[in-house]
Amino acid sequence: MRTTAAALVVFVSILLVSPAHAAPSDLPSEVKVLVAYHSTTGNTEKLAQAVADGARSSPGTMVTLKPVAQVAAEDLFVTDAVVVGSPVYWSNMAGEVKTFFDNWQLKFGVFPEFKMKNKVGAAFATGGQVSGGKEVTMLTILAAMLGNQMIVVSGGGAFGASATTEGNSPGIDDQELTGAKELGLRVAEVARMVKLGMRR
Ligand SMILES: Cc1cc2nc3c(=O)[nH]c(=O)nc-3n(C[C@H](O)[C@H](O)[C@H](O)COP(=O)(O)O)c2cc1C
Numbered sequence: 442m443r444t445t446a447a448a449l450v451v452f453v454s455i456l457l458v459s460p461a462h463a464a465p466s467d468l469p470s471e472v473k474v475l476v477a478y479h480s481t482t483g484n485t486e487k488l489a490q491a492v493a494d495g496a497r498s499s500p501g502t503m504v505t506l507k508p509v510a511q512v513a514a515e516d517l518f519v520t521d522a523v524v525v526g527s528p529v530y531w532s533n534m535a536g537e538v539k540t541f542f543d544n545w546q547l548k549f550g551v552f553p554e555f556k557m558k559n560k561v562g563a564a565f566a567t568g569g570q571v572s573g574g575k576e577v578t579m580l581t582i583l584a585a586m587l588g589n590q591m592i593v594v595s596g597g598g599a600f601g602a603s604a605t606t607e608g609n610s611p612g613i614d615d616q617e618l619t620g621a622k623e624l625g626l627r628v629a630e631v632a633r634m635v636k637l638g639m640r641r
Contacts, residue, residue, distance in 0.1 A: 478509065491622050495624060528566070605617075
């Protein structure tokens with residue numbers, strides 16, 4: 442009887458220290474989020490900083506904030522999530538952002554292995570007019586991510602975070618900054634779920 446009890450204690454102890462039975466919060470928790478943007482006059486950069494702040498507010502998240510022209514292959518391959526932001530140019534993403542996505546294949550070689558597969562992706566945009574193409578811009582960014590078999594998420598708004606910057610709404614207001622922070626936080630949280638889920 443005493444032997445059985447001792448064996449039980451040993452068995453339970455093994456269960457408690459075994460990594461396979463560790464609570465999710467005990468697992469390695471660092472999540473990497475890359476916020477990449479293009480900005481000529483500073484509006485999209487300001488929204489990008491708010492997205493980055495939101496991601497940082499999720500504990501254990503390491504955030505890299507870079508213009509798309511400075512993103513290297515390694516930045517993409519080590520990250521768990523990518524949030525891409527663009528100004529609206531003629532109702533669509535700016536050419537610099539399109540070139541960035543084209544370079545995923547042309548320079549970084551993501552295809553045919555789908556090296557960005559199952560990383561989390563999201564979008565944000567600024568546009569001069571209220572109804573001037575921000576949602577199309579975000580959807581085309583998300584479409585490029587879907588083509589790469591990424592897991593796209595929204596936050597801040599239905600398709601991502603956005604801000605109107607001209608006319609009666611110059612600059613970026615607090616509500617728009619709050620939406621951008623919400624997007625960053627959601628991306629970090631979903632990236633953590635995907636990463637920890639994959640380790641189980
Ligand atoms: C070439 C060009 C095309 C633009 N086309 C649009 C447009 O179609 N719709 C819109 O709402 N704003 C348009 N804009 C305004 C910009 O999207 C807006 O000012 C944006 O906030 C600029 O972002 P940035 O300060 O990060 O460069 C355009 C601006 C430029 C320079």
